Amino acid sequence: MKKVTGFSLVEVLVSTLIIMLGMTGFVSMQTEYVVASKNLSLRYQGAVLLEEKLNELRFFIKKEGDGSEHTYQDIKTNLGGLLVSGEHARRLSAVVTDMHTYTLSWVVNNLYAVDDDFDGIPNLWVTSSHPLFVSEPLAHLKRIRLKVEWADTRGEPQQLVVTTYLAPTSLQDSHRVITRHPSSNARLE
Numbered sequence: 001m002k003k004v005t006g007f008s009l010v011e012v013l014v015s016t017l018i019i020m021l022g023m024t025g026f027v028s029m030q031t032e033y034v035v036a037s038k039n040l041s042l043r044y045q046g047a048v049l050l051e052e053k054l055n056e057l058r059f060f061i062k063k064e065g066d067g068s069e070h071t072y073q074d075i076k077t078n079l080g081g082l083l084v085s086g087e088h089a090r091r092l093s094a095v096v097t098d099m100h101t102y103t104l105s106w107v108v109n110n111l112y113a114v115d116d117d118f119d120g121i122p123n124l125w126v127t128s129s130h131p132l133f134v135s136e137p138l139a140h141l142k143r144i145r146l147k148v149e150w151a152d153t154r155g156e157p158q159q160l161v162v163t164t165y166l167a168p169t170s171l172q173d174s175h176r177v178i179t180r181h182p183s184s185n186a187r188l189e
Contacts, residue, residue, distance in 0.1 A: 038092075038153045044098060045090045046148040046160045049083075049102055051089045052165060053146055056081040057106075072168045076141055080126045106146045110139035111165075 057075055078085035086107045093099045112131045113122035125141060126133055144166055149159045 035153050037168075038045055041073050042150055042152060043150050043158070043160070045092060045100065046102055046150055046158070049088060049090065049104055049148050050146050050160055051163055052081050053081070053106065054144075054162065055106060057144060060167060073138065075108055075144070075166065078105055088180075100150060103149045104147075105149075108143055109143040109145075111141040112136055113140045138168060140168070155164075 056125065057080065074080045083104070086103065087097045088102045088104055090102060092100055109127055111125040111127060112133055114126050114130070114134070115122050116132055118122040124132070133145050142165065145161065145163045146160055147161045149157060152158050
């Protein structure tokens with residue numbers, strides 16, 4: 001009997017099929033990787049936009065002013081600063097046509113420290129609509145909720161939301177804050 005060497009046609013077809021399935025999986029994984037990378041770039045640019053607005057809101061010259069400079073009292077819902085609310089186009093890469101649109105908005109709530117147990121120490125943060133609120137010209141604290149929205153590569157809506165608090169101490173005077181006021185331990189309602 002003759003000894004046969006080499007591969008049969010069935011063995012070659014099976015090995016080709018296995019290689020093709022592996023390559024198909026690799027190509028689809030590569031496509032998913034590119035989409036995930038693009039979505040991550042979109043999220044990163046949204047975070048940069050939020051950070052830029054937050055830094056702009058944080059930097060005020062005085063608590064109150066005559067309108068000629070950025071003050072603490074100027075910080076209001078969707079108002080104040082050079083970076084306005086609404087749509088912003090951002091470039092995602094070095095390619096000039098790789099632009100994406102983001103929508104930026106923010107809500108500001110003025111908070112006031114009140115004494116709800118009447119022991120002389122403010123221990124509750126309230127808004128001006130609260131029954132314990134006593135009229136004051138300057139908010140003790142501002143709660144700022146910033147939001148940026150965009151559509152991902154599949155057209156699905158995405159958003160980043162950051163909530164922060166801002167006290168009426170300007171950046172230039174912040175080094176003078178040495179002790180905490182008792183109201184800093186007050187709870188938020």
